[in-house]
Amino acid sequence: MDIPELASVQLVPQCIMPLSSYTTTMGVAGSMPSPQLLEEYSQFFRLLSEPARLQLLCQLKAGPMDVAALIEATGFSQSHISRQLGQLQRADLVRCERDGVRTIWSADSELVDDLCNLVQTRLRQRLEAQLQQLQSA
């Protein structure tokens, strides 16, 4: 087989950076992350910026299921579910395995849970602070 150029190794189409670029995240004073890295971050967060996709991730976290089960659970249309799963799959947030004519989807990564936990903690803190402010007024 042809060994493709390593520079073009990418899981996300726009991911064209060498591995060494991933050693810093947000950077510290004076070292801004590259525009490419910011672009990848934003693309990843964009996947989580749609309630439908988050809901699909939650459903699949409860256990693998096929599209028919997802339709039953969410009420979304078949084509809509297929498209959203396709986006999530390209980021390796879900994967599928064929069982005859059906496709069983699953999502076992802890990443989304961890991200949501962090955000949830922030949301709680904001509300608690707001409550404090009201009670002291």
Added chain:
Amino acid sequence: MDIPELASVQLVPQCIMPLSSYTTTMGVAGSMPSPQLLEEYSQFFRLLSEPARLQLLCQLKAGPMDVAALIEATGFSQSHISRQLGQLQRADLVRCERDGVRTIWSADSELVDDLCNLVQTRLRQRLEAQLQQLQSA
């Protein structure tokens, strides 16, 4: 003063849930997070789904600065920066303090760094796995 209804305490306009709703994040088998919570998660992630906003957060993390400095650092237009900062402010990701006619913006939360660290780890793992696959082929 009038004590507003606690049910309507909200920092984000769409945040209308009681505090108790924030005790679970993604839920486990059988307990799906409420649509409202998913909506709030997605709105938060949407803030990070734009490279311009991430870049502003990175700049402000290096230290407080006013809009003129942000224009110099990013090349964005003044109105664009003002709008993005407004969105970030509503989620408490940045805050501002007036110094005469200027407005000094700052962002000291570790939340965005933590989120980006998690995502960056994932991106690294994906690339390393891809490399392994190529080298073994």
Added chain:
DNA sequence: ACCCTTTATGCGGTTATCGTCATAACAGTC
């Protein structure tokens, strides 16, 4: 008062994304 500087906002064009319908592609059965 006027003027200048800095920031916020209404408006509009452009672009991207969502969600549906119809249909193609695929795997299996008869």
Added chain:
DNA sequence: GACTGTTATGACGATAACCGCATAAAGGGT
């Protein structure tokens, strides 16, 4: 082969987001 059931995809309208231009609003100086 034809037929059925399941999933992926092209086309399209609707909606939302981005981004800049122009302008309003707010604060300070003369």
